[in-house]
Amino acid sequence: MAEWRVALRTLFARRVVLIALVLLALMLLMAAISQWVLPHDPMTMKISQRLRAPNWSHWSGTDELGRDITSRIFYGARYSLAIGAGTALLAVMLGTVLGLLAGFFKALDAPLMRGVDAMMAFPDILLGIALVSILGASPSNVVLALTIVYTPRVARVVRASTLVIRELPYVEAARAVGVSTPRLLGVHILPNLMSPVLVQLSFIFAYALLAEAGLSFLGVGVGAEIPTWGTMVAASTQHADRAVWTLFFPGMAIMLTALSLQILGDGVRDLLDPRLKGST
Template sequence: MTTIEANGRARRPRSVLARRLSASAGFLRAQPVVLAGFAILFLFVALAVVAALALPDPARVNPLVRLRPPGAEHWFGTDQLGRSTLSRTLNGTAVSLTVGALVTLATTSLGLAIGLVSGFVRWLDGVVMRVMDGIMAIPGILLAIALMSLFGSSIQNVVIAVSIAEIPRMARVVRSSVLVIREQLFVEAALTNGTPLGRLLVRHVLPNVAAPVIVQATYVFASAMIVESVLSFLGAGTPPTIPSWGNMLADGRQYLQRAPWLVAFPGIALALLVLTVNVLGDALRDALDPRLARRPRS
């Protein structure tokens, strides 16, 4: 089917993908903070790729250049073993992004499923939420340390430990939204027409909880990177051979007065990345919440 333009020529309708891409581009143009946040995230990803492909091995030791300050030869200086701080910092970006992405994926998937079922199936709500409350009663960092002490240090175990601590928070966000949505008329109409529960949740409920889930996912991403760094700093996170920012901060604290760049560069990178993700989450919340969009600006 075609449409007729003002000049009389026939114009083919755009595909669904083209319409969605156009709508996404329009959304980003209308939200400069969101666009800037995604641009900085893309920059961090690009730096991690460049570090893996072009920079020296972050584990290469050269005692002849140990504790060299930043300069033309070594932009970020070197550490106590002569390793490049620039290479280690940029390779640490990949570790933090990987942990953050995997934790966000696992937390969103499981938390979304638990929240949807708990919020819509009344007889499961009490049991499931009490289990979630029990997990949330334990401080997340202590729970992660306990799990890491049981299973050992590795990126995979860090992802599992942090995800277990974050899933209840995602589940509660989804459940609170579902409790409101299930009282809406379109849900009651779908139930009256005999719509199966699975189809009802996927086609009618899930699209209406997407906005708070996206916003919560950004906070989970930032929290996962912080917890990973804390665990690595305490010696309970990624193995010492992996150049994560937490490991770099732990190694550099012994040389803080003599070589402050060992702590400064990974610390600044971690703070900037977490700040970017948090600001991006706030901007997405403002853009996706219709109540905030309708609020007059002072």
């Protein structure tokens, strides 16, 4: 328990990290309880109240169909955060496996990394657009496409760490006493990769949120009928000149969540590797 208290004290020594964690927790809570605490039905259209400015009844105003923006942000958090979390988890799992294999087995290094290099040659958003266009516009396909986009990032980071760890004395000693390869990978190497992997998890979560918004803005993300933060921003562009709140509030939800994840990931990196503290 004392070690956990020291770790938490170190992590939250920078107040901005604590603020980021609180904001992220609020976003997650909002997504979890949205169906019970929404002030209005997020799908109900009231054309007579379209594009109303923020007021006591509609804290964030209404959109082009008279729907309450606050309720839609709360409701849409479930989809946006699920897409971001699903992408981050899948990309980290696949990237860790690929990086571990490439870093440990010299025979697999060249073919796996050449494939990773080929995928990273394409800009993220262009590759995402191409994949979603092929797979079709749906939340699951967006997650699959973004997983393919971000897996190479994790694979390269894990490979670099594995190349260092496999040469350390304790790994050589384990080999010398006849430890099997699966046990060597799972017990002696993988746990020591958790530091870069956890940092990549938070960063890719943030990247996926922004990428989903970008894909929706370009019209190739999830369907317009699904109220993610990205589709809300995309729908608001036609009215942003006379109803800026339709763009501002969903955009702020994306920005605050992505920024919180980046700051939290930065704090975790400083905690797990003090040598990098203060770097960017």
